[in-house]
Amino acid sequence: MKTTALIMAGGKGERFWPKSRKSLPKQFLVLTNDKRTMIQLTVERILPLVDMEDIYIVTNKDYKELVSEQLPEIPKENILCEPEGRNTAPCIGLGAFHISKKYEDAVMMVLPSDSLIKDGERYRELVKEACELAKKGNNLVTMGIKPNYPETGYGYIKFSREEKEGNAFKVDRFVEKPSLEVAREYLATGEYLWNAGMFVWKVSTILSLFKEFLPDMYKGLGKIADAIGTPEQEKVLEKVFPQLESISIDYGIMEKAGSIYTIPGDYGWDDVGSWLAVGRIKKADNNNNVLNGRVITVNTGNCIIEAKDKLIAAVGLENIVVIDTEDATLICNKDSCGDIKKVLENLRQLNYEEYL
Amino acid sequence: MKTTALIMAGGKGERFWPKSRKSLPKQFLVLTNDKRTMIQLTVERILPLVDMEDIYIVTNKDYKELVSEQLPEIPKENILCEPEGRNTAPCIGLGAFHISKKYEDAVMMVLPSDSLIKDGERYRELVKEACELAKKGNNLVTMGIKPNYPETGYGYIKFSREEKEGNAFKVDRFVEKPSLEVAREYLATGEYLWNAGMFVWKVSTILSLFKEFLPDMYKGLGKIADAIGTPEQEKVLEKVFPQLESISIDYGIMEKAGSIYTIPGDYGWDDVGSWLAVGRIKKADNNNNVLNGRVITVNTGNCIIEAKDKLIAAVGLENIVVIDTEDATLICNKDSCGDIKKVLENLRQLNYEEYL
Secondary structure, eight states, X not given: OOEEXXXXXXXXXXXXXXXXXXXXXXXXXXXSSSSSOHHHHHHHXXXXXXXXXXXXXXXEGGGHHHHHHHOTTSOGGGEEEESXXXXXXXXXXXXXXXXXXXXSSOXXXXXXXXXXXXXXXXXXXXXXXXXXXXXXXXXXXXXXXXXXXXXXXXXXXXXXXXXXXXXEEEEEEEEOOOOHHHHHHHHHHTOEXXXXXXXXXXXXXXXXXHHHXXXXXXXXXXXXXXXXXXXXXXXXXXHHGGGSXXXXXXXXXXXXXXOEEEOOBOSOEEXXXXXXXXXXXXXXXXXXXXXXSSEEEESOBSOEEEOOSSEEEEESOBSEEEXXXXXXXXXXXXXXXXXXXXXXXXXXXXXXXXXX | OOEEEEEEEOOOOOTTTTTSBTTBOGGGSOOXXXXXXXXXXXXXXXXXXXXXXXXXXXXXXXXXXXXXXXXXXXXXXXXXXXXXXXXXXXXXXXXXXXXXXXXXXXXXEEEESSOEXXXXXXXXXXXXXXXXXXXXXXXXXXXXXXXXXXXXXXXXXXXXXXXXXXXXXXXXXXXXXXXXXXHHHHHHXXXXXXXXXXXXXXXXXXXXXXXXXXXXXXXXXXXXXXXXXXXXHHHHHHHHGGGSOOOOHIIIIITTOSSEEEOOBOSOEEOOOSHHHHHHHSOOOTTSOEEESSEEEESOBSOEEXXXXXXXXXXXXXXXXXXXXXXXXXXXXXXXXXGHHHXXXXXXXXXXXXXX
16 A cells, blocks of 8 residues: 655744745755755655655645646645635635545545654655555554653643554544643653654545545545546536535544554654744754854853844843845744734735745 | 144044944044045044145054045145054054154144044034133143043043133043042042043153153154155155154053143943944934944844945844944944954954954
8 A cells, every 4th residue: 555645835934934834834945954845845854755746735826837846746735725724624625625636545645744753764664664554454544653751732642541443542532732731640640642743544544534524525535536636626626625524633633533653753743833943953052042143242142143134242141033035035033923913914914025 | 823723643443343444544434424435524624724735644554554545635745654553642643743844833732633622613622722721831632531431441531620820720640541449439539531542732842751751762764754755754654663662642641741632522422332422423213223334123122233236124123333344244233343353353363364
């Protein structure tokens, strides 16, 4: 049975402004020490397991060109364009139907396009195991992440120590983002993993679950699938997709389905959720500054500073992020990265469209 | 008797980097809400008291063009160029000899080119009184500033309440920059003023004091004066001036001379010593931010932010100075403005001449 991959690349992430823009979201940015963008790294990472022709990218139609440019080896017909974002269930269903048109059945990985994994080898080892497990019967496998601190911004996966298959454990349930107190309890039990949105299953398995738990969506996606390869393909997609229910795969299927396994991941996963992550990932100097470009620091520590065309001199700064781009410069307290979206709100109010 | 003015504009101030550069020191910058530069404001301020043809500018030869551009009404021959900076005594002596070539005697104000005075009218009133006092006998008059906090970066003038002439008091002595404790004591007595380097005297008075207390310098300056208007003028200046003792007028003459008066100034003097001063002078918004250009602030207070060609977004910043220029951006904690010179040291070490 063939192994295929669906990479979700529709995100519009605003958290990396001013580098990320409406026309250039996070997954298309270089954010690590590597010269490749997040989505290029994602493809690279799974290539030993999947043929290039079996990698599908679901993205917003606005980013079709970007995907083609950054991933020229991916067949054009594998770049699936959502007319608008409808959360992860329609996105994954669209991918599953496309793959089912090509193969009678196949293993299908579902991956975000904008997270980082430090130990690619260990990751592939466990993904391979997930693929084997997915092939057996109708198992859903989710690649959970061993938490190393009580993060309150992620959902968690509760597994059961008793039911084990190799490195995989049976999933008890999915839980929403917890409070700090609850997150601490989760960590203490050792039976909770972060839900990183990485799944492995057979196409046949997930499609039958769409049919069972999201029957209207299944019908809609079926119409879209019927038109694939016909002159109507585009038109049907444009008409039907926006009417599909906007719902996550977790909420729509995973929380209802049985026979779900999780494989605890210990391969240095990072969702690269904000500029702070860049500070974690990139190499810091002796003062714990992560510097890029022509930067001079005097009595400055714990800062992230990326110069572009101008020299940046930082004097007496602590805990500050400076990101310079061609037309805009962000200077942000590390503790205020969550407020970057307020800058974008301001820009919208001021009709400064060119910076969005 | 004619009233003349000597404006000292040789400073190379590094404290306003990146706006000030080797080729564009502070006195030639716009630093206030006014559109005029510091030296333009200085000339404007005294114009009601002095004819344009009686205003002399002493500057470094590198800035001759800048002075001409910014002050086209000043006669070219009134722009006196020091081959190199030798502190204030040679500078003032050079000016005094030049004026003595033109007038048998005259009142001479000596003024820095880079300080700010808010109440120009009150200032002129007191300068006028100083001129009258200088005309009488051989009085030296120094325009002291009433201190409103115990500044440790200035020298002080101790005056005597007993000996009064109109608004002027007899000076007891000049004192060096004090410790904070001593500065507090000075303030408490009410008998100390800041020494702002503004003087008024007759040319004949100051020249006779040069002859008495700095006889070698007097001779050297005499040689330079003898060559004024001859083909040798430039050559003699270039040869003799660099050999003159490098000494301040305070140390070389004022601390030794008798009959010195001071007029306590209450006209909103500001030496505009650093970016902090710009924060004091310019209008602040409700969050006490002084903003210039396209700036967006979110949860940001007590900052000074000057955008240039790029939009600047400040998020969660407190007490920070951001100055953008064409090729360099300074981001500096307000408490670290004194460390800006370390940036320049770094730039020199790195051979980044273009930013100096």
